Amino acid sequence: MRHFMLVLLFVFSSNVSAQVRELPDFTGLVDRYGATVVNISTIQSQQDAVAQFFPELPNIPKDSPFYEFFRRHMEPFSAPRRSEPRSMGSGFIISSDGYILTNAHVVEAADEITVKLNDKREFVGEVIGTDKKTDIALIKIEAEDLPKVNQGDPDELRVGEWVVAIGSPFGFENSVTAGIVSAKGRSLAQENYVPFIQTDVAINPGNSGGPLFNMSGEVVGINSQIYSRTGGFMGLSFAIPINVATDIANQLKISGIVRRGRIGVMIQEVTKELADSFGLSDTRGALVVSVEKDGPADTAGIKARDIILNFNAQEVEASADLPRIVGNTAPDSKITVKVWRDGSVKNIQLTVGEIPRDESDQNAQKKHNKKTSESNRLGLVLGELTSQQKKQMDIENGLLVEHVEPGIAGQSGIRKGDIILGFNSKDVKSTKQFNQLLDQVKEGRNIALLIKRDDLTTFITMKLKDND
Numbered sequence: 001m002r003h004f005m006l007v008l009l010f011v012f013s014s015n016v017s018a019q020v021r022e023l024p025d026f027t028g029l030v031d032r033y034g035a036t037v038v039n040i041s042t043i044q045s046q047q048d049a050v051a052q053f054f055p056e057l058p059n060i061p062k063d064s065p066f067y068e069f070f071r072r073h074m075e076p077f078s079a080p081r082r083s084e085p086r087s088m089g090s091g092f093i094i095s096s097d098g099y100i101l102t103n104a105h106v107v108e109a110a111d112e113i114t115v116k117l118n119d120k121r122e123f124v125g126e127v128i129g130t131d132k133k134t135d136i137a138l139i140k141i142e143a144e145d146l147p148k149v150n151q152g153d154p155d156e157l158r159v160g161e162w163v164v165a166i167g168s169p170f171g172f173e174n175s176v177t178a179g180i181v182s183a184k185g186r187s188l189a190q191e192n193y194v195p196f197i198q199t200d201v202a203i204n205p206g207n208s209g210g211p212l213f214n215m216s217g218e219v220v221g222i223n224s225q226i227y228s229r230t231g232g233f234m235g236l237s238f239a240i241p242i243n244v245a246t247d248i249a250n251q252l253k254i255s256g257i258v259r260r261g262r263i264g265v266m267i268q269e270v271t272k273e274l275a276d277s278f279g280l281s282d283t284r285g286a287l288v289v290s291v292e293k294d295g296p297a298d299t300a301g302i303k304a305r306d307i308i309l310n311f312n313a314q315e316v317e318a319s320a321d322l323p324r325i326v327g328n329t330a331p332d333s334k335i336t337v338k339v340w341r342d343g344s345v346k347n348i349q350l351t352v353g354e355i356p357r358d359e360s361d362q363n364a365q366k367k368h369n370k371k372t373s374e375s376n377r378l379g380l381v382l383g384e385l386t387s388q389q390k391k392q393m394d395i396e397n398g399l400l401v402e403h404v405e406p407g408i409a410g411q412s413g414i415r416k417g418d419i420i421l422g423f424n425s426k427d428v429k430s431t432k433q434f435n436q437l438l439d440q441v442k443e444g445r446n447i448a449l450l451i452k453r454d455d456l457t458t459f460i461t462m463k464l465k466d467n468d
Helices: 002-022 027-036 067-078 244-254 272-278 296-300 321-327 359-374 387-393 408-412 431-439
Strands: 037-043 087-093 097-104 112-115 123-126 128-131 136-140 160-166 175-186 191-199 211-213 218-226 237-241 265-269 286-290 306-309 334-341 344-351 379-382 401-406 417-424 446-453 456-463
Touching: 027 160, 027 175, 027 211, 037 097, 087 456, 097 244, 123 272, 123 321, 128 244, 160 218, 175 321, 191 244, 218 244, 218 286, 218 408, 237 272, 237 431, 265 296, 286 296, 296 344, 306 321, 379 431
Parallel strands: none
Antiparallel strands: 037 087, 037 112, 087 097, 097 136, 112 123, 128 136, 160 175, 160 211, 175 191, 191 237, 211 218, 218 237, 265 286, 286 306, 306 334, 334 344, 379 401, 401 417, 417 446, 446 456
16 A cells, blocks of 8 residues: 555655646747846926916016016916836847837827836937827937847747746846737727737736847837736736847838728628528628728729728638738739628729828928938937027027937937037037038047036037038
């Protein structure tokens, strides 16, 4: 009997050891790729609600009897009030020269962005572009030789496999959580352009924008949302597939906006009853219930009661798939649509239209075009101040730094929003004068710029190189 019990104990111990050996070890992944994850904090300038009605002091002469009255009662409401960090989030480095992916909601309305690396270095972040429809943002820091992530293929993910998240939940930096892929291709309400990866990885406020790794250390998604009735993690989290995110990031980098296709139809889900009534053997596809007059679909000949089965060589398994597939198709593309009509399949040629751009998209594109076309030798886009702005800052001359591109100026510490008062020994009076002075400086020479930042005024020096 004793011998029998020893055998059972040995068998039990062997099974436990085998199970323990099968559990994943995340330490190597974290050691190797943890440094690619960053902490992002933002600050927003806020104004009292009264400032909406009294944005600035009236232009009243100082010797007027009303000047002191307006100064006392309105000046407190006119000056922006600085808040504490408004939000905390995460991000990850996608290129060694400082491009970082995160969520759009992490940097939304931010006046200042601080990016903190794993080695505790901090940098000012600049928003290259955001896309609210997918909740993707691309930001940039002035740094070189940074560790970067490797991109995986979300299509290769299998439901049930292990995945790892690294981020800053509730501000606890470099926190690691793990779980499994719960489902793929999830459609969420009001989220028509993302086939979400569902996981049970613990995601909390502050994890937003951080990477989701597979066991090979490749990023397969960006942690974006949780499903919760309490505001905290409840076992349901959702990540944006990395291939969706990088496509958005590439468009933002090139033009500052994202272009999306449209065809002008209203659709609904194909239920079993509808499939039976239309003579279909299954419930795949998207049922067209109305067609926009003179829209791309109408022009191509698509009709109400058509069921779209395939769009641009991509199967439409459910109606929720179609908006995402169409939106990700480049406008003006000529594609084939396969529809079910009157008991048979028809192929229709269609030219994809474009979703109209809103005002924010138009402003973003103008801003991007200005950045890429008007930067000077230092990589600075400068703007001239109005007389009112000079008066408010109590200065006679100066230029506003509207944008800082990668280069020596950013590396030297110049930031967007700085005021350049002087170039070496000369006052700065116009962008034309500044660029003329800059063009006269030869390679290898030092220049000194007098910079005003908030209440601080200081000189920043830099040595010009031949590629500046």
